[in-house]
Amino acid sequence: MDVLSVRNVYEDAERAKDKKAPIGADVTIENFTDETLNAIDMIDDLDDLNRQTKKDLLKVGVDTDEKNRSGSFLQVDQSNIFTNNAMSNSVEVMNIGVALDKYKWLEDYIWNVVKPDADKYTAKTALREQKDGINSGYFVRSLPGTREVMPVQACMFIGEEGIMQTAHNVIIAEENSELHLITGCATGDDISSAMHVGVSEMYLKPGAKITFTMVHNWAEQVEVRPRTGVKLMDNSTYINNYILTSPVSTLQSYPTAYCDGENSRAIFQSIQGGKKDSIIDVGSRVLLNAKGARGEVISRAVSQDESKIYSRGHLAGTVPEVKGHLECHGLVLDDDSFIYAVPELEASSANLEMSHEAAVGKISEDEINYLTSRGISEEDAESMIVRGFLNMDITGLPDELAEQTQNMIDMSVEGM
Amino acid sequence: MLLEIENLAVEVAGKKVLKNINLSIGEGETHVLLGPNGAGKSTLFLTILGFPQYKVVQGSIKFKGQDITELTTAERVQLGIGVSFQTPPSIRGVSVRDLLKIESHQDMDEDLNPRMKELADQLKFSDEFLDRDVNYGFSGGEVKRSEILQLLAQMPDFTMFDEPDSGVDIENVELIASEIGTLLDKDKPQGSRKRSGLLITHLGYILNFVSADKAHVLIDGVISCSGNPTEILEDIRKNGFNGCVECAQCL
């Protein structure tokens, strides 16, 4: 705790506890209750979960059989009920509290790439930590020089009505290592309203690679505010895949990658399907702060059933010889739905290359007609086009994971 | 008659494009529709197919004895009509393989059936090619061959081809023509052919490779003459479409 108090984390948080986020609807945190830390007992095996929960987890990519996984972590409400750290010699998976006890140096990585006073949600997370200790969330680390192709799976699950779940995750890929994560967030079937704030801080040491694939499946009245920061050192590569195709109340996130190392590279790929009055505000930001750094932000958004999607992207080049590309495509399926694409390019140096491509519109009639001329009904033609539009090829995953991820996307997109 | 068009008039985007069209195609027959650019050939094709923008303001279209004028495109296709487009759109995320499965009534979860794979091979498509998004970045020849391959998956009773030879090199025209032959039962003796078709071409080039039973010339939205394909084509080659205009005036 020493390092954190020296750094004034809690004072900063205290000051920011009413600070509205710059974008996204303002959520009244007080409407949600703080669930007691570790109120739920640990389980010995993911198999001990009930059938419905298993199904809910599978939908967000978390396999309770732990097949083709290198580790597992499950947090339900405010309790870390399962951790499996024994599956790989290359990666460590622990509760963040356990990890902080084990590694003194880990404190340097806490509240470093995400600021406690960023807004009231980060502040709330920090203040809760001040009270309860840093005990919610996971720590995942790949050891230097290792390459584990199987992913670690981590899941945040909300099982109690009306609660506010917070988590603080730290992911570190040590020098020249490769680490893959599948993280799923979901709510139990009987939950109507809740709130989730997940603070995630990721660090890529020189030559490291992380792929981070996140699937969200919230309930219709859940407020979601993930806060993610990624720090990239020399020659490292970060690939973020985000998939949301189920309804939510409001969701706002703007993960930011700091390409501070030379030739570092960050890629954000996201698939957003807006349904049932959801208000989704998802952006990705890459700061290109070192020579040879590259950033790519690619998103596909489809809005229907009176949903609103704000699809943001921001690339900022601060030094010469960096490259960035932003691509944002949206389909609006009915008159009551809405997509607002905000691609931003910012260059504060000469001799850099940044481009963007944005297109928002309705489904092409020519494409529908073409499919109907093959005997496909208009309705089926529309959903085929939507699924095809969302089903982008995810790049950068090892073969073993690419197929699984594709299946996850297929499954998410199937219901659109 | 398999297809019977009576006294048809069609409007597109508020403009009258086709007038007084009468056309009947019997079982086992192949007809050609000739005519200069802008005459209304594609409009007739898309009206028979039932695209929503093409408004039938007069007359009717019957297929297999049923009035199909009010049916949707998908319903017409399910009755046994198939088409190959001149310039089809590309669709991201929809592969040729997906379409072939749907067209050959296969389950999407199954592997593509061996017969389709063989046909793809015949049309010079590799297995990887089938996973490409349909028409996306295809060459002119690839577009046409993919259209024909999809028709081979459907094997419609009545097939319409809109300019199947345009933008295709000579070698591919012969390949395409041979598959059109398959779709139109050309390998069978004339009397026992079942499948019928309408070939649309403004150059008539494809007719060097596919035989037709009857030709129609469309000029300014009107069928100006109908008759023996060889004779009409010879006349057009000698006198251009002007001859047909005069011919219509004689009628």
Ligand SMILES: Nc1ncnc2c1ncn2[C@@H]1O[C@H](COP(=O)(O)OP(=O)(O)O)[C@@H](O)[C@H]1O
């Ligand atoms: N979708 C459309 N919108 C507006 N005009 C159209 C449309 N389709 C066809 N037309 C018009 O109808 C006429 C016939 O076109 P088309 O049927 O494409 O001729 P062809 O196939 O014989 O070259 C042209 O004047 C064309 O501009």
Ligand SMILES: [Mg+2]
């Ligand atoms: Mg035409």
